[in-house]
Amino acid sequence: MISIERKDGFSLKISRILREATEHRLDLYLFVPGELGLNTQIMAEEEFYHSSIHVKRTYFSDQPYLPLVHSRLARRDKLSSEQYRLSLSLYAYQYAVGLEHSCHHLYNKKEEASPESIAEVIALAQDILRRLRRNIPTDPDLLKYYINIDNYLSWFTEQQLLSLVAHLPRNKDYKTTKSLLLDICAVEREYREEKQYNSTHTTEALSRISNKMRLLRRLIEYPVTLKEKTNELGGGEQRALKAVVTAVIMTSMSLAIYEVRQTLGGISLMVILTLGFLYIVRELFKDDLRNTLWRWLRKGRPKWRRQYFDVHSNQLVGRQLEWFDTRRPNKLSKEILAARQANVTQREEVVIHYGSHSRMLPTRFLSGYEQTRELLQLDLSLLARLMEKGSHHVYQLKDGQVSRQAVEKRYLMNLVTREIQGDNPPIIQRWKVVMSRSKIVEIEEIPQKK
Numbered sequence: 001m002i003s004i005e006r007k008d009g010f011s012l013k014i015s016r017i018l019r020e021a022t023e024h025r026l027d028l029y030l031f032v033p034g035e036l037g038l039n040t041q042i043m044a045e046e047e048f049y050h051s052s053i054h055v056k057r058t059y060f061s062d063q064p065y066l067p068l069v070h071s072r073l074a075r076r077d078k079l080s081s082e083q084y085r086l087s088l089s090l091y092a093y094q095y096a097v098g099l100e101h102s103c104h105h106l107y108n109k110k111e112e113a114s115p116e117s118i119a120e121v122i123a124l125a126q127d128i129l130r131r132l133r134r135n136i137p138t139d140p141d142l143l144k145y146y147i148n149i150d151n152y153l154s155w156f157t158e159q160q161l162l163s164l165v166a167h168l169p170r171n172k173d174y175k176t177t178k179s180l181l182l183d184i185c186a187v188e189r190e191y192r193e194e195k196q197y198n199s200t201h202t203t204e205a206l207s208r209i210s211n212k213m214r215l216l217r218r219l220i221e222y223p224v225t226l227k228e229k230t231n232e233l234g235g236g237e238q239r240a241l242k243a244v245v246t247a248v249i250m251t252s253m254s255l256a257i258y259e260v261r262q263t264l265g266g267i268s269l270m271v272i273l274t275l276g277f278l279y280i281v282r283e284l285f286k287d288d289l290r291n292t293l294w295r296w297l298r299k300g301r302p303k304w305r306r307q308y309f310d311v312h313s314n315q316l317v318g319r320q321l322e323w324f325d326t327r328r329p330n331k332l333s334k335e336i337l338a339a340r341q342a343n344v345t346q347r348e349e350v351v352i353h354y355g356s357h358s359r360m361l362p363t364r365f366l367s368g369y370e371q372t373r374e375l376l377q378l379d380l381s382l383l384a385r386l387m388e389k390g391s392h393h394v395y396q397l398k399d400g401q402v403s404r405q406a407v408e409k410r411y412l413m414n415l416v417t418r419e420i421q422g423d424n425p426p427i428i429q430r431w432k433v434v435m436s437r438s439k440i441v442e443i444e445e446i447p448q449k450k
Contacts (some may be wrong), residue, residue: 004416004431005104009439010381017060018372025420027355029336031410034348036386037186047326053377057226059090059366060373081141086223086312092149093224095128096156103160107167115173122184125157146418151197158188213330291341320358327351339416339428387411387437410436412419
């Protein structure tokens with residue numbers, strides 16, 4: 001299953017777990033309202049791909065305590081410092097992702113944020129941190145990694161719990177829940193002060209402590225994130241096509257010039273004017289012919305190849321082919337149109353399609369891990385530029401009085417995903433994305449009809 005959430009204004013964070021199957025297919029279809037006037041002249045496909053689609057993969061494990069087992073082995077000198085760092089980083093990364101997801105789920109769906117569900121999240125967080133702190137290494141080379149991770153997870157836990165306090169509904173349980181959350185935050189803050197993880201100079205300024213923690217997060221993610229290399233496909237074909245088109249046009253021009261000379265005789269004004277006209281025709285149609293043939297030749301074929309490498313061993317652990325294009329709804333399959341739940345307005349929409357087909361090699365993964373987590377960030381800021389500024393007014397009758405309210409202009413988009421893992425049947429999901437010129441306002445998953 002795919003999960004989607006908002007991130008920083010115009011970005012959607014799309015995540016999925018690539019399980020034991022070695023082949024995975026993914027298709028994203030973003031239905032853009034026709035009133036935005038989107039087309040390839042306004043926004044080139046390559047521009048949108050390179051500026052708006054960012055893919056990252058990390059190791060993932062269903063055994064959350066495996067890194068702690070590794071840390072015990074490290075204390076017995078059975079793991080190198082690099083292996084210890086990688087293992088502990090994975091543990092910290094999975095904890096951070098899990099806590100972030102749980103907190104977002106609670107304050108985005110406030111009706112589910114009961115004291116019992118919040119207490120469950122707190123208990124899990126405390127249990128995971130307690131297990132981490134039972135295994136403090138004595139080797140200085142290992143201790144520096146442990147301190148960085150323990151420092152970050154303590155601060156991150158406090159930040160996530162404070163965000164819950166800020167977003168929870170003010171109901172009858174709010175005071176009790178708030179008190180419980182703030183008590184845990186105070187414990188973590190005192191823990192960092194006791195360990196002297198951060199200097200007074202750093203903690204006194206929000207910008208300094210925030211920047212330090214962002215750096216620690218990147219240090220945690222680095223050893224568990226697969227290195228990647230992206231190549232554009234079809235370079236040789238494009239050069240060959242250019243040569244063929246040039247040869248055909250030049251041959252045609254030479255024959256035309258020969259016929260002109262034979263018909264009109266020697267050099268004259270009429271010959272010069274006719275040759276000039278032929279050269280104009282050549283310049284007008286040369287690029288159009290080459291571009292048309294190129295689009296026909298590459299239609300339906302992948303445009304990029306991405307290769308993934310293990311950070312520790314530099315071994316190739318997977319490959320991925322990627323597609324990107326814009327389409328009209330009538331060019332889509334019936335299952336995608338059914339998921340979109342077509343209506344009259346859909347006929348004017350433009351569909352942005354991104355597809356990937358990946359093959360992973362789990363036998364080359366870090367020992368103990370057979371899965372990866374893919375995080376795809378979809379930036380819609382290019383589409384926001386096409387939206388109108390300002391707002392419109394809506395009149396409302398309330399208590400016998402007419403009031404005028406300014407309402408920001410918003411646009412509704414639909415995002416349909418299709419995921420296939422191995423030989424399993426496809427999983428199709430749909431989200432409604434409400435967007436204004438200033439930000440993504442709301443995202444909601446729409447259950448599929450069975």
